[in-house]
Amino acid sequence: MISVEEARARIIGALAATPAETVPLPAAWGRVLARPVLARLTQPPADVSAMDGYAVRAEDAAAGTWLAVIGAAPAGHPFAGQIGPGQAVRIFTGGVVPPGADAILLQEDAKAEGARVLVQETVRPNRWIRRRGLDFAEGEEVLSTGRRLTARDIGLAAAGNAPWLAVHRAPRIGILATGDEIALPGDPIPAGGIVSSNAHALAALIRAGGGDPLVLPIVPDDSQAIAEAARAARACDLLVTTGGASVGDHDLVQSALGPQGFSLDFWKIAMRPGKPLIWGQLGPTPVLGLPGNPVSALVCSVLFLIPALDRLSGLPGNPPRTIHALAGADLPENDRRFDHLRARLEPGPEGMPIAVPFPVQDSSMMKTLARAEALILRAPGAPALATGAPVEVIPLGDLGF
Template sequence: MAQLTDDCFAFGGPLLSVDEAAALVAERLPVLAGIETVPLTEADGRIAAGDVVTGLDLPLFDNSAVDGYAVRFSDLTAGPETLLPVRGRLPAGAAPGCDALSGSAMRIFTGAPMPPGADTVFMQEDVRREGDAVALPAGLKAGANRRLAGEDVARGSLVIPAGRRLTPPDLALAAATGHAALAVRRRLRVAVFSTGDELAEPGAALRPGAIHDSNRVLLVALLRRLGAAVTDLGILRDDPALLPGLLRAAADGHDLILTSGGVSTGEEDHVKAAVEAVGRLVFWRLAIKPGRPVAMGLIGDTAFVGLPGNPVAVYVTLLVVVRPLLARLGGARLDAPPSEPARAAFRYRKKAGRREYVRVSLRRGADGVVEAVKFPRDGAGVLSSLTGSDGLAELPEAVTGVEEGDRVEVFRHPLLW
């Protein structure tokens, strides 16, 4: 397995754009996840470790797309219908035989191989049976209702590219082309904890000044949706004497340590010093809102990312910053995120040079155009702005404001792009 080196995170510079950060991750970090082979029933959501090429045609042979009667098109007459004797019956799974079909029709069922010489199938509801013969109406085109060998996937075709996150249709295609198992990347092992003396476990009784820890719940759920194997390490207290040892212990057996809170420059933000005591830390002062204080570093061979403490900032930075990192370390292909255009039904001002994500709900205007309505409160700690909105409107660095009627691009929740 590849290892991280001391200069992997030597990005430099006082402030990075989101795109610069993603490019540096792609350029400088190795793929850490090893390879294992799993049965198709366990491969959903995993990352394909290599290209999957089919050695079979799909379909394997010419076959009927319907229940009906197979004929040779050249046997049809020019009149309003053709009467042909019926010779045999061919269900799915039966061998087609060796004799070429000529001057007759064969009863055939969906999926059955086409008899030799046959090239067209009449649907059973379109014909009239007369004893041992069948009356076939005029007007059907040559080759109708016949599926050709390889028309779905031809032998030698790429059916699954390396780095693809496997979906149920991918697994069905792999099965249809003869694969019982696939080589996939091992799940990334991610250790997650929150920091802060003010935090209590969800459901616990709260002492004065304490709050329930929601960030860790959010992170664990999102990481599992992204395919990671997560270890929940709970809440770490703001103790500068204990944090370095706890971080060093978390690095053992994990590919990534992910924390929330404690990475800013306040007197009670001790994570920065703790990481520097046992590893190396470089701040990503990202040009992003919400979520500028994001830290990245290295503890031994384990990557470290410290996210902000506010939950909306955690949500945005995990999906915009950490997701590309996970893709790189895990050998996954990172596709451009899908978005949809909407007409802004709000006004907004922002700084040039910073990418911002505005929480919006979508509605259809009186003229039928989809509109984006801004959530009424902006705070990075307003969790209800995530549950009460449909997605995030992305405002690029060059944009300095939005007027009503402007076009914006919206990424719907959950943003597992």
């Protein structure tokens, strides 16, 4: 058995970012930049007004002075002339400050009357002018390689005049559920069988993480069928299997994939839930074999699949984010397996959440997992803790999970 940390390091170490593709700007949200975005223009492109009002020469614009309004400069319509002594130009937010002007008289500090305007508040030089290049300059790198693009980044790339972006291809993840006992929802259920929940939960998780899930038909516990399905996954960046990873006679994934050229890296992790987890390589395709228990499969996904997906997407593949919380119940001493207790989060003192573990932690209970808001982390050999002691938890809400 290897540790959770070592397992993650070996998984991440075996993966590389997908190659780049060019996508139109709106399709780039959530993708990871493969090439930096350089601004193709200077923003603002000229000195512009930050407010509605009048472009003036500050030296002329003392309170009580009348100025002649010689034109207007709305945004997008620069005033063609120049401002001389005693003159002003009506201007609007984003309008180009005409040559000669060095300040803006605010609309609320002015009184317009025909072709002239009364200064009611003395204007300070440079006031309410946004200087050329305040936001960014042409050629400046506004977004860097390796960044997962937010809605704001899309806005920034647009402002920099980039209609196309080079991003890493969304990783295609094949999902192969195995087992004689499982059926798709709505399909006939064999005697003693259950409905497959892993494949579609994993597909949703992969979609939430920016991947492209490919759900393969369920295969029975039969080497030939498993091998067939694995071949269908050759075009994937990663093949995820569920079921068949434990030590039972009917755990065929390992033996079925062997003749296909599968090379195993490791298959046991000192953790709970989810000890049996296969990691290896099938020809060019890395294979992550998740346990069949839905809860184990999803907890292992948080710990290993999401970082793997991040890595394939062009990110470093960091462990899931943890936050501080207080134990909402007494916790027993832990054995040598890293434990992940499903818990609710309740508001605690000074904004510190209280993580209350569910009393039954059986790894078959989907309902408990769906209600859980966090996983309480219990390292191997962690000492017993009393209620209220500090613990580290993985919040599940921010994983789209």
